[in-house]
Amino acid sequence: MxxxxxxxxxxxxxxxxxxxxxxxxxxxxxxxxxxxxxxxxxxxxxxxxxxxxxxxxxxxxxxxxxxxxxxxxxxxxxxxxxxxxxxxxxxxxxxxxxxxxxxxxxxxxxxxxxxxxxxxxxxxxxxxxxxxxxxxxxxxxxxxxxxxxxxxxxxxxxxxxxxxxxxxxxxxxxxxxxxxxxxxxxxxxxxxxxxxxxxxxFALDDLPDAKPIDLPDLIGDSAPITPTRITIGPDVDWATFSVWLSALLFARGDDLVRVKGVIDTPAGPLLLQTVRKSVQPPELLPPEVTRNENQVVFIGRSYTSQDLQRSLEYFTHA
Missing domain, CATH: 3.40.50.300 (P-loop containing nucleotide triphosphate hydrolases)
Incomplete structure (x- = not known):
């Protein structure tokens, strides 16, 4: 080519x-x-x-x-x-x-x-x-x-x-x-x-016949999608954070379109990714290619970084 x-x-x-x-x-x-x-x-x-x-x-x-x-x-x-x-x-x-x-x-x-x-x-x-x-x-x-x-x-x-x-x-x-x-x-x-x-x-051979999705007319989204980030403090371990995130996605998964970040764990830096309410299997990364550990990006609607940070802190110390 x-x-x-x-x-x-x-x-x-x-x-x-x-x-x-x-x-x-x-x-x-x-x-x-x-x-x-x-x-x-x-x-x-x-x-x-x-x-x-x-x-x-x-x-x-x-x-x-x-x-x-x-x-x-x-x-x-x-x-x-x-x-x-x-x-x-x-x-x-x-x-x-x-x-x-x-x-x-x-x-x-x-x-x-x-x-x-x-x-x-x-x-x-x-x-x-x-x-x-x-x-x-x-x-x-x-x-x-x-x-x-x-x-x-x-x-x-x-x-x-x-x-x-x-x-x-x-x-x-x-x-x-x-x-x-x-x-x-x-x-x-x-x-x-x-x-x-x-x-x-991935081969697309032998797929059954199918009709397209009947898509509704969309004039505009109800609220803009914006990115924000929070910092995971040293007092928050991976187990606590994962439980909090699971609860958050259950409650706000339709608003939180995407979550991604690198979390420091005892096993090494862990790549975290979610799409709406679906959490992708975490991936262990080589230490030499990572940075910004313990900063997680949230992309979605109708929340602020302060809301998320307060929620995590309350959950951690409850």
Whole structure:
């Protein structure tokens, strides 16, 4: 596969998908396999505390963190500046010895890939140096029905895709998977549709016939989705925190769309991730690739970091 555009512009892939769709997991596997060649990764997180970049840095040629705003709107200026810096560095290198031959932007789960594409095309500098070759959007098979029924952004992401990858394909039954695939095809008939499990390809052969989900009209969300974070103090052990989080998700799982962070435990740093009320199996991380331990990011509606911090402290000392 050609890594750079034929006209000399640097090839770029935009990787999108709603909160919790598995973008980092999928990208880690692609980098490990060498699917993107010598790649500079840009990681965009809506929260000010980054998590995903620590999981990707080992396989990337270079990595840039864009935290504290979505690259399609509040973080757009930072994205443009980062891309200009990459092309400036590349232009100073010898043409036969360029270390970077592609850029991959892992977007925030709250980003619209189409808006990012427009921003690049409308920039007077970037349009001459970067070609967005593909927009890949991941769709969480286990949560797609709820997300597409309630979140207009999740539909916009699918509609913008050149390639759709249905993740967590083994977490649902074949009829449910077929329904998600049929819905994605209805929203974007032109996109190629694949499936994956923990970054590995998953065959879509022999799926039963299925009708798309009957999606309601959405004018706007009831409240904006925003990120916040809390710090887990040394007096809160993993067992206490996990019980508190389980209770919180039971009570507020529909409002807390995504939770992620790295918690220090006796066994080592533990990667914690949830999607709505579903807690993904924690992953033990190598100590040398982690930072921001004991800071957890919460992304959702109708709460504040002060609310969460007070709740955890009350639970801990009750």
């Amino acid at each position: 050609t890594r750079t555009a034929n006209d000399g512009r640097l090839r770029m892939t935009i990787l999108g998908g709603y909160l919790g769709s598995g973008k980092t997991t999928w990208l880690r596997h692609q980098l490990f396999k060498g699917a993107f060649g010598h790649t500079h990764i840009l990681v965009n997180e809506a929260a000010e505390t980054p998590v995903d970049d620590t999981l990707l840095s080992a396989q990337a040629t270079g990595i840039t963190m864009l935290a504290g705003g979505c690259a399609c709107c509040t973080g757009k200026a930072d994205l443009i500046a980062a891309l200009r810096s990459i092309i400036d560095t590349r232009s100073r290198e010898h043409s036969d010895n360029r270390k970077i031959d592609q850029i991959v932007l892992e977007t925030s789960g709250l980003a619209d890939p189409a808006a990012i594409l427009s921003a690049i095309r409308e920039d007077s500098v970037l349009v001459h140096h970067i070609r967005v070759a593909e927009i890949i959007v991941l769709v969480d098979a286990s949560n797609a029905a709820d997300q597409l029924a309630t979140e207009h952004l999740s539909r916009l992401q699918i509609e913008a895709a050149d390639r759709i990858i249905v993740t967590k394909a083994d977490a649902v039954s074949p009829p449910q998977l077929a329904t998600v695939v049929a819905t994605a095809k209805q929203l974007n008939p032109a996109a190629n549709i694949e499936a994956a499990v923990k970054g590995q390809p």
